[in-house]
Amino acid sequence: MAYPAQSLACRTGQRFLNAALSPRELLARTPVWEALAEFWLDTELTDSDFDHIARVIAASPYSLAEARAIHDYEVAPALSANLMSVAGEWAGFDSEWLHARCRQQAALRRSWWYRAVIRVRFPLFRFFTAHCWRQVVPRVESLRGKPETNA
Numbered sequence: 001m002a003y004p005a006q007s008l009a010c011r012t013g014q015r016f017l018n019a020a021l022s023p024r025e026l027l028a029r030t031p032v033w034e035a036l037a038e039f040w041l042d043t044e045l046t047d048s049d050f051d052h053i054a055r056v057i058a059a060s061p062y063s064l065a066e067a068r069a070i071h072d073y074e075v076a077p078a079l080s081a082n083l084m085s086v087a088g089e090w091a092g093f094d095s096e097w098l099h100a101r102c103r104q105q106a107a108l109r110r111s112w113w114y115r116a117v118i119r120v121r122f123p124l125f126r127f128f129t130a131h132c133w134r135q136v137v138p139r140v141e142s143l144r145g146k147p148e149t150n151a
Contacts, residue, residue, distance in 0.1 A: 026103065029070060031056050033102040036071045037093050039132045040079035050132070054139030064140055064148045068133070073118055074105040076125040 035056035038049055057067045078101035079093070108114040141147045 026106070028061055029074070029102070029106070030099060032060050032062065032067060032070055033075055033098060034095065036067070036075040037079055037098055039071070039129045040076070041093075045132065045135075047135075050135040050139060053132075054136050054143060057136065058140045058143035064137060067140075071129070072122065072125055073109050073115070074102045076129070077105050077118055077121070078102050080121070080125060080128065 035053045038045060038053055057064070060067070062070065078098070
């Protein structure tokens with residue numbers, strides 16, 4: 001899948017975290033949101049799932065650090081409750097619902113208060129997704145042909 005060309009002037013998390021999201025960036029995020037949402041399904045991910053997620057991230061304009069920030073500040077806050085419910089979603093999230101939830105979280109990222117609240121939730125997010133990132137990161141690096149620093 002092709003992504004809109006864009007320049008990300010800074011590859012560090014802080015500048016990226018505070019950046020306003022353009023319509024082009026939101027368009028580029030859509031497949032990344034959908035791929036990262038798989039971390040929060042109430043099902044065991046397979047190697048083919050991890051391969052798919054890695055391909056989406058590798059094809060995106062985002063570094064691994066940026067993909068993690070998208071996950072931590074946009075996807076995880078929107079979906080983390082799914083794994084804590086008795087009957088969580090396992091078949092896949094409705095695309096329109098997912099996009100609306102992630103857009104809402106992305107808009108909140110500019111707030112220092114929101115970022116502070118989310119940082120408190122990082123241990124929970126990491127508890128549920130650390131094993132996923134351990135599978136995805138090497139695959140992305142392999143697809144891109146080099147290890148990324150700060151990943």
